[in-house]
Amino acid sequence: MARILVAFASGERHTELIAHHVASKLEDRRHITRLINLTAHEGEAGADDCDASIIAASIHRGSFALEVASFLMRHGPAVRSHVSAFLTVSLSAASHDETEIAAVQEIADRFLFEAGWQPEFVEHVAGAVYDRQLNVVERTILHSIMRQHETEPDQSGTTVLTDWERLDQFVGEFAAKL
Numbered sequence: 001m002a003r004i005l006v007a008f009a010s011g012e013r014h015t016e017l018i019a020h021h022v023a024s025k026l027e028d029r030r031h032i033t034r035l036i037n038l039t040a041h042e043g044e045a046g047a048d049d050c051d052a053s054i055i056a057a058s059i060h061r062g063s064f065a066l067e068v069a070s071f072l073m074r075h076g077p078a079v080r081s082h083v084s085a086f087l088t089v090s091l092s093a094a095s096h097d098e099t100e101i102a103a104v105q106e107i108a109d110r111f112l113f114e115a116g117w118q119p120e121f122v123e124h125v126a127g128a129v130y131d132r133q134l135n136v137v138e139r140t141i142l143h144s145i146m147r148q149h150e151t152e153p154d155q156s157g158t159t160v161l162t163d164w165e166r167l168d169q170f171v172g173e174f175a176a177k178l
């Protein structure tokens, strides 16, 4: 039984959903999790008393929220001292175009280099589009990107692209390292 920090930064709350899903799958495996919402500035409890860390962050306009870098500045030594994973969440991760996947990898690589963090796992997770949380310009752009990926936006206003099975597989791979 390990104590695992699951910290997340989320704009439209999809990464929050992903973080909760990951935590619940780890708890099913009898691990103890500590969920921290970095966007809500819940970053004071760190990773010192944890055995592993997972940090999940969405990409907006080519970057991660500043709170993620700031959390790593404060708690990097603890995160670097044990098994860790970085989950990036984006629309590009749903693309079949290798150059788009390479672009996400590059955004992650740059971020990790600047943070001086080399997690054992870097997982690019496809996100979601919640029309009601977007303004007209954002919605138009994101719908057009989805169409480029040959995905028609859902009529309900919520299009979830996350591969939950792959995420569960990641949890299994991560848990095997504990």
Ligand SMILES: Cc1cc2nc3c(=O)[nH]c(=O)nc-3n(C[C@H](O)[C@H](O)[C@H](O)COP(=O)(O)O)c2cc1C
Pocket (backbone or CB within 6 Å): 009, 010, 011, 012, 013, 014, 015, 016, 058, 059, 060, 061, 062, 063, 089, 090, 091, 092, 093, 126, 127, 128, 129, 134, 138, 142
């Ligand atoms: C304003 C805005 C900018 C975005 N920029 C990017 C981007 O640069 N690259 C990308 O792949 N996805 C981009 N996305 C898609 C988000 O990463 C995706 O919707 C993700 O699920 C958001 O997760 P969150 O709700 O946790 O913030 C953007 C979404 C919004 C609303």
